[in-house]
Amino acid sequence: MESMERAGTVPQILIVDDVDANLMILENIILEMGYEPRCAGSAGEAAKLITERLPQLILLDVFMPEMDGYEFCERLKENPITRDIPIIFISAADSSEDKVRGFKLGAVDYIGKPFEVTEVTMRVKNHLKLYEMQQELELSNRRLHSVISSQARRIEEEQKNILYALAALSEEKGASSVHHLENVAYNCRLLAQSLQFSPGYSEEISEAFIDTIEVASRLHDIGKIQTPCRIQVEGDSFEPERADILERHVQQGTAILEKVYASTSENSFLPMAIEIARFRYAKWDGTGYPKGIHGKNIPLSARITAIVDVYDDLLEKKHGEDSGNKAEILRIMEEGSGTFFDPEIVDVFLKVQKQLHHEEG
Structure with a gap:
């Protein structure tokens, strides 16, 4: 008064x-x-x-x-x-x-x-x-809420910048396209957004999940800093490099992210980045790495990133997006459904593939 x-x-x-x-x-x-x-x-x-x-x-x-x-x-x-x-x-x-x-x-x-x-x-x-x-x-x-929100946004931006810097290191160690990480990040977000409308994934995918996977997916190949590993394309099929290289790549990439997370445990993006790095090469049928991990036991973030990453790699290795090459790539992706990839995610991927982004290096 x-x-x-x-x-x-x-x-x-x-x-x-x-x-x-x-x-x-x-x-x-x-x-x-x-x-x-x-x-x-x-x-x-x-x-x-x-x-x-x-x-x-x-x-x-x-x-x-x-x-x-x-x-x-x-x-x-x-x-x-x-x-x-x-x-x-x-x-x-x-x-x-x-x-x-x-x-x-x-x-x-x-x-x-x-x-x-x-x-x-x-x-x-x-x-x-x-x-x-x-x-x-x-x-x-x-x-107080305004101040805390402002601080939280600033911290989040700082966290993103740190992760983008880490991601850039892996890209410089041999990525076939200088735009690969941007392509993967953009397309992971778009595919996750599309999955929100699918009954099987609507409860799993929140707005926070979508924002996080856009950042975390950039670190999917962080293991390239120590052990480069690529998808080999031969004829109409694709497989990772031999098992020992793949295993070392995954373990070293996961170890790098876990070490960073141990010193910045408040980072909201790193837990997902770690699971993507660890399980991106897991196959839907259980024959990938880590061995025995299959189906929906593979984290959703890793299942989404695997599809997006392979698709962008194939576009780069097949040299462009002309109608013949792209049709062949989409056929290869569809053939991987149920063996390499989550079939439900592949179905959604095929429906939205025209909206996916691919900028060549």
């Missing part, structure tokens, strides 16, 4: 009573307190005054024609704009049942009739002070 007065805003008290004498008595008390009274003879009239300007407190008569105080209080508390305004009931009925009913509806206090100036003054002052403290607390919470 004091801060309101310092700010040049005098608290407004809305008085609602159908008896003119009561309005006059309460109006004089409020004026003597130095506040601004606004008077209404009915709930309908009070509602109009509230739409013009929100009061800081309402003195509300219980028994009024057309709409009584209880019903009006209930409506005010249901409205998010008015629900926090403190309401003090005024009534000659002072039974415990009446008071309990008022408190259950959201009233903060009860003043009996006939009015005692001291009682009205103290109760109004106390509840104005509580209301002001509540408003200040909410304002502080909003400011």
